Amino acid sequence: xxxxxxxxxxxxxxxxxxxxxxxxxxxxxxxxxxxxxxxxxxxxxxxxxxxxxxxxxxxxxxxxxxxxxxxxxxxxxxxxxxxxxxxxxxxxxxxxxxxxxxxxxxxxxxxxxxx
Amino acid sequence: xxxxxxxxxxxxxxxxxxxxxxxxxxxxxxxxxxxxxxxxxxxxxxxxxxxxxxxxxxxxxxxxxxxxxxxxxxxxxxxxxxxxxxxxxxxxxxxxxxxxxxxxxxxxxxxxxxxxxxxxxxxxxxxxxxxxxxxxxxxxxxx
Numbered sequence: 001x002x003x004x005x006x007x008x009x010x011x012x013x014x015x016x017x018x019x020x021x022x023x024x025x026x027x028x029x030x031x032x033x034x035x036x037x038x039x040x041x042x043x044x045x046x047x048x049x050x051x052x053x054x055x056x057x058x059x060x061x062x063x064x065x066x067x068x069x070x071x072x073x074x075x076x077x078x079x080x081x082x083x084x085x086x087x088x089x090x091x092x093x094x095x096x097x098x099x100x101x102x103x104x105x106x107x108x109x110x111x112x113x114x115x
Numbered sequence: 116x117x118x119x120x121x122x123x124x125x126x127x128x129x130x131x132x133x134x135x136x137x138x139x140x141x142x143x144x145x146x147x148x149x150x151x152x153x154x155x156x157x158x159x160x161x162x163x164x165x166x167x168x169x170x171x172x173x174x175x176x177x178x179x180x181x182x183x184x185x186x187x188x189x190x191x192x193x194x195x196x197x198x199x200x201x202x203x204x205x206x207x208x209x210x211x212x213x214x215x216x217x218x219x220x221x222x223x224x225x226x227x228x229x230x231x232x233x234x235x236x237x238x239x240x241x242x243x244x245x246x247x248x249x250x251x252x253x254x255x256x257x258x
Contacts, residue, residue: 055139062227065224066224
Protein backbone atom coordinates (compact mmCIF):
# COMPACT_ATOMS: atom_id res chain seq x y z
CA UNK A 1 0.00 0.00 0.00
CA UNK A 2 1.45 3.33 -1.06
CA UNK A 3 1.57 5.76 1.83
CA UNK A 4 1.73 9.44 1.21
CA UNK A 5 0.92 12.59 3.13
CA UNK A 6 1.49 16.32 2.90
CA UNK A 7 1.82 19.07 5.49
CA UNK A 8 1.34 22.76 4.88
CA UNK A 9 3.25 25.53 6.67
CA UNK A 10 3.77 29.22 6.04
CA UNK A 11 6.99 31.19 6.24
CA UNK A 12 5.99 34.80 5.64
CA UNK A 13 4.29 34.86 2.27
CA UNK A 14 5.91 31.60 1.19
CA UNK A 15 3.84 28.43 1.47
CA UNK A 16 5.70 25.25 2.25
CA UNK A 17 4.32 21.86 1.35
CA UNK A 18 6.16 18.96 2.98
CA UNK A 19 5.89 15.63 1.18
CA UNK A 20 6.15 12.34 3.00
CA UNK A 21 6.25 8.81 1.59
CA UNK A 22 5.51 7.57 -1.90
CA UNK A 23 4.20 9.81 -4.69
CA UNK A 24 2.72 7.73 -7.51
CA UNK A 25 -0.37 7.56 -9.74
CA UNK A 26 -2.46 6.66 -6.70
CA UNK A 27 -1.28 9.38 -4.35
CA UNK A 28 -0.68 12.20 -6.89
CA UNK A 29 -4.29 13.33 -6.45
CA UNK A 30 -3.59 14.11 -2.80
CA UNK A 31 -0.82 16.52 -3.80
CA UNK A 32 -3.03 18.04 -6.51
CA UNK A 33 -5.60 18.88 -3.85
CA UNK A 34 -2.97 20.39 -1.57
CA UNK A 35 -1.72 22.71 -4.33
CA UNK A 36 -5.25 23.50 -5.59
CA UNK A 37 -6.12 24.61 -2.04
CA UNK A 38 -3.33 27.18 -2.15
CA UNK A 39 -4.51 28.52 -5.51
CA UNK A 40 -8.06 28.87 -4.14
CA UNK A 41 -6.56 31.07 -1.42
CA UNK A 42 -4.55 33.09 -3.99
CA UNK A 43 -1.28 31.76 -2.64
CA UNK A 44 1.18 31.35 -5.46
CA UNK A 45 4.59 31.24 -3.81
CA UNK A 46 5.26 27.62 -3.04
CA UNK A 47 8.25 25.66 -1.80
CA UNK A 48 7.89 21.90 -1.91
CA UNK A 49 10.04 20.18 0.71
CA UNK A 50 11.02 16.70 -0.54
CA UNK A 51 13.15 15.64 2.44
CA UNK A 52 10.76 12.89 3.55
CA UNK A 53 9.73 11.81 0.04
CA UNK A 54 11.03 8.32 -0.63
CA UNK A 55 9.74 7.76 -4.15
CA UNK A 56 8.30 9.57 -7.16
CA UNK A 57 6.91 8.31 -10.47
CA UNK A 58 5.97 10.33 -13.55
CA UNK A 59 2.44 10.81 -12.18
CA UNK A 60 4.01 12.82 -9.34
CA UNK A 61 6.07 14.90 -11.76
CA UNK A 62 2.88 15.64 -13.67
CA UNK A 63 1.41 17.47 -10.66
CA UNK A 64 4.20 20.05 -10.77
CA UNK A 65 3.76 20.47 -14.52
CA UNK A 66 0.03 21.03 -14.09
CA UNK A 67 0.46 23.98 -11.73
CA UNK A 68 3.72 25.72 -12.63
CA UNK A 69 2.18 28.08 -15.18
CA UNK A 70 -0.62 29.22 -12.84
CA UNK A 71 1.93 30.04 -10.15
CA UNK A 72 4.25 31.94 -12.49
CA UNK A 73 1.53 33.97 -14.19
CA UNK A 74 0.50 35.13 -10.72
CA UNK A 75 4.01 36.30 -9.77
CA UNK A 76 4.71 33.11 -7.88
CA UNK A 77 6.57 29.88 -8.49
CA UNK A 78 6.92 26.30 -7.36
CA UNK A 79 10.45 25.81 -6.05
CA UNK A 80 11.64 22.36 -5.08
CA UNK A 81 13.94 21.56 -2.18
CA UNK A 82 15.66 18.81 -0.21
CA UNK A 83 15.38 15.92 -2.65
CA UNK A 84 17.04 12.61 -1.88
CA UNK A 85 19.45 11.64 -4.70
CA UNK A 86 17.15 8.81 -5.91
CA UNK A 87 14.28 11.30 -6.35
CA UNK A 88 16.47 14.03 -7.86
CA UNK A 89 17.78 11.53 -10.43
CA UNK A 90 14.28 11.13 -11.90
CA UNK A 91 13.80 14.90 -12.23
CA UNK A 92 17.26 15.17 -13.76
CA UNK A 93 16.75 12.26 -16.17
CA UNK A 94 13.74 14.04 -17.66
CA UNK A 95 15.39 17.46 -17.81
CA UNK A 96 13.10 19.02 -15.21
CA UNK A 97 15.88 21.23 -13.79
CA UNK A 98 15.46 23.27 -17.03
CA UNK A 99 12.03 24.38 -15.86
CA UNK A 100 12.17 24.19 -12.06
CA UNK A 101 14.52 25.71 -9.53
CA UNK A 102 15.75 22.91 -7.29
CA UNK A 103 17.55 23.75 -4.04
CA UNK A 104 19.48 21.56 -1.59
CA UNK A 105 17.49 22.95 1.37
CA UNK A 106 14.08 24.48 2.10
CA UNK A 107 15.76 27.57 3.60
CA UNK A 108 17.58 28.31 0.35
CA UNK A 109 14.36 27.95 -1.65
CA UNK A 110 12.44 30.23 0.74
CA UNK A 111 15.25 32.80 0.66
CA UNK A 112 15.12 32.89 -3.14
CA UNK A 113 11.52 34.11 -2.89
CA UNK A 114 12.47 36.71 -0.29
CA UNK A 115 15.46 38.15 -2.19
CA UNK B 116 3.22 -17.31 -6.87
CA UNK B 117 4.64 -20.06 -9.07
CA UNK B 118 6.33 -22.51 -6.72
CA UNK B 119 7.40 -25.00 -9.37
CA UNK B 120 9.99 -22.84 -11.05
CA UNK B 121 12.91 -21.62 -8.98
CA UNK B 122 13.41 -18.25 -10.60
CA UNK B 123 9.95 -17.38 -11.80
CA UNK B 124 7.68 -15.41 -9.51
CA UNK B 125 4.21 -14.24 -10.31
CA UNK B 126 1.47 -12.10 -8.86
CA UNK B 127 -1.93 -11.15 -10.15
CA UNK B 128 -3.49 -7.83 -9.09
CA UNK B 129 -6.73 -5.99 -9.57
CA UNK B 130 -6.36 -3.09 -11.96
CA UNK B 131 -6.25 -0.27 -9.42
CA UNK B 132 -3.60 2.35 -8.70
CA UNK B 133 -4.13 1.36 -5.07
CA UNK B 134 -2.02 -1.75 -5.82
CA UNK B 135 1.02 0.10 -7.18
CA UNK B 136 2.70 0.01 -3.77
CA UNK B 137 2.21 -3.75 -3.45
CA UNK B 138 3.58 -4.28 -6.98
CA UNK B 139 6.65 -2.17 -6.20
CA UNK B 140 7.30 -4.11 -2.98
CA UNK B 141 7.00 -7.43 -4.85
CA UNK B 142 9.46 -6.42 -7.59
CA UNK B 143 11.87 -4.76 -5.15
CA UNK B 144 11.95 -7.85 -2.96
CA UNK B 145 12.73 -10.14 -5.91
CA UNK B 146 15.44 -7.80 -7.22
CA UNK B 147 17.10 -7.37 -3.82
CA UNK B 148 16.97 -11.14 -3.20
CA UNK B 149 18.78 -11.61 -6.51
CA UNK B 150 21.60 -9.45 -5.22
CA UNK B 151 20.90 -6.55 -7.59
CA UNK B 152 22.28 -3.15 -6.48
CA UNK B 153 19.85 -0.75 -4.84
CA UNK B 154 20.32 1.83 -7.62
CA UNK B 155 19.49 -0.73 -10.34
CA UNK B 156 16.60 -2.09 -8.26
CA UNK B 157 15.17 1.45 -8.01
CA UNK B 158 15.23 1.75 -11.81
CA UNK B 159 13.48 -1.59 -12.32
CA UNK B 160 10.84 -0.74 -9.71
CA UNK B 161 10.07 2.64 -11.30
CA UNK B 162 9.89 1.15 -14.81
CA UNK B 163 7.43 -1.50 -13.58
CA UNK B 164 5.35 1.15 -11.75
CA UNK B 165 5.15 3.21 -14.97
CA UNK B 166 4.18 0.15 -17.03
CA UNK B 167 1.49 -0.91 -14.53
CA UNK B 168 0.15 2.65 -14.31
CA UNK B 169 -0.22 2.61 -18.11
CA UNK B 170 -2.09 -0.71 -18.00
CA UNK B 171 -4.48 0.54 -15.28
CA UNK B 172 -5.02 3.87 -17.04
CA UNK B 173 -4.90 3.07 -20.77
CA UNK B 174 -5.47 -0.67 -21.23
CA UNK B 175 -8.24 -0.93 -18.62
CA UNK B 176 -9.39 2.70 -18.27
CA UNK B 177 -9.44 2.38 -14.44
CA UNK B 178 -11.87 -0.56 -14.51
CA UNK B 179 -11.17 -2.19 -11.14
CA UNK B 180 -13.05 -5.37 -12.05
CA UNK B 181 -10.14 -6.33 -14.31
CA UNK B 182 -6.81 -7.93 -13.41
CA UNK B 183 -3.33 -8.20 -14.81
CA UNK B 184 -0.30 -10.38 -14.14
CA UNK B 185 3.23 -9.43 -13.15
CA UNK B 186 5.75 -12.21 -13.78
CA UNK B 187 9.39 -11.89 -12.76
CA UNK B 188 11.99 -14.10 -14.48
CA UNK B 189 15.48 -14.07 -13.08
CA UNK B 190 18.51 -15.57 -14.80
CA UNK B 191 22.22 -15.03 -14.19
CA UNK B 192 22.34 -12.37 -16.86
CA UNK B 193 18.91 -10.73 -16.84
CA UNK B 194 16.07 -9.59 -14.63
CA UNK B 195 12.90 -9.65 -16.72
CA UNK B 196 9.43 -8.45 -15.80
CA UNK B 197 6.51 -9.58 -17.95
CA UNK B 198 3.24 -7.73 -17.65
CA UNK B 199 0.22 -9.44 -19.12
CA UNK B 200 -3.14 -7.74 -19.47
CA UNK B 201 -6.30 -8.34 -21.48
CA UNK B 202 -7.21 -4.73 -22.07
CA UNK B 203 -6.83 -2.36 -24.97
CA UNK B 204 -3.72 -3.06 -27.03
CA UNK B 205 -1.00 -0.57 -27.63
CA UNK B 206 2.22 -0.79 -29.57
CA UNK B 207 5.03 1.16 -27.92
CA UNK B 208 6.96 1.04 -31.20
CA UNK B 209 4.44 3.53 -32.55
CA UNK B 210 5.15 6.00 -29.75
CA UNK B 211 8.21 8.21 -30.07
CA UNK B 212 10.04 9.63 -27.06
CA UNK B 213 9.09 13.25 -26.40
CA UNK B 214 11.64 15.99 -26.99
CA UNK B 215 12.01 17.04 -23.36
CA UNK B 216 12.94 20.73 -23.82
CA UNK B 217 9.80 21.14 -26.01
CA UNK B 218 7.73 19.09 -23.58
CA UNK B 219 8.78 21.34 -20.69
CA UNK B 220 8.34 24.54 -22.70
CA UNK B 221 4.78 23.54 -23.61
CA UNK B 222 4.05 22.59 -19.96
CA UNK B 223 2.76 19.22 -21.06
CA UNK B 224 1.39 16.76 -18.51
CA UNK B 225 1.64 12.96 -18.74
CA UNK B 226 3.00 10.71 -21.44
CA UNK B 227 6.37 10.19 -19.77
CA UNK B 228 5.90 6.59 -18.62
CA UNK B 229 7.16 4.83 -21.73
CA UNK B 230 9.97 7.35 -22.11
CA UNK B 231 11.09 6.56 -18.56
CA UNK B 232 10.81 2.78 -19.10
CA UNK B 233 13.10 3.03 -22.13
CA UNK B 234 15.65 5.05 -20.17
CA UNK B 235 15.57 2.87 -17.07
CA UNK B 236 15.60 -0.58 -18.70
CA UNK B 237 17.87 -2.19 -21.30
CA UNK B 238 14.97 -3.41 -23.41
CA UNK B 239 11.23 -2.77 -23.64
CA UNK B 240 9.36 -5.21 -25.84
CA UNK B 241 5.67 -5.53 -26.59
CA UNK B 242 3.75 -8.52 -27.93
CA UNK B 243 0.11 -8.71 -28.89
CA UNK B 244 -0.77 -12.29 -27.92
CA UNK B 245 -3.56 -12.54 -30.50
CA UNK B 246 -6.63 -12.85 -28.31
CA UNK B 247 -4.60 -13.84 -25.24
CA UNK B 248 -3.86 -10.31 -24.19
CA UNK B 249 -0.92 -7.95 -24.32
CA UNK B 250 2.51 -8.72 -23.03
CA UNK B 251 5.08 -6.09 -22.15
CA UNK B 252 8.57 -7.36 -21.36
CA UNK B 253 10.94 -5.13 -19.42
CA UNK B 254 14.51 -6.41 -19.33
CA UNK B 255 17.47 -5.28 -17.25
CA UNK B 256 20.91 -6.83 -17.72
CA UNK B 257 22.40 -7.74 -14.38
CA UNK B 258 25.73 -9.22 -15.42
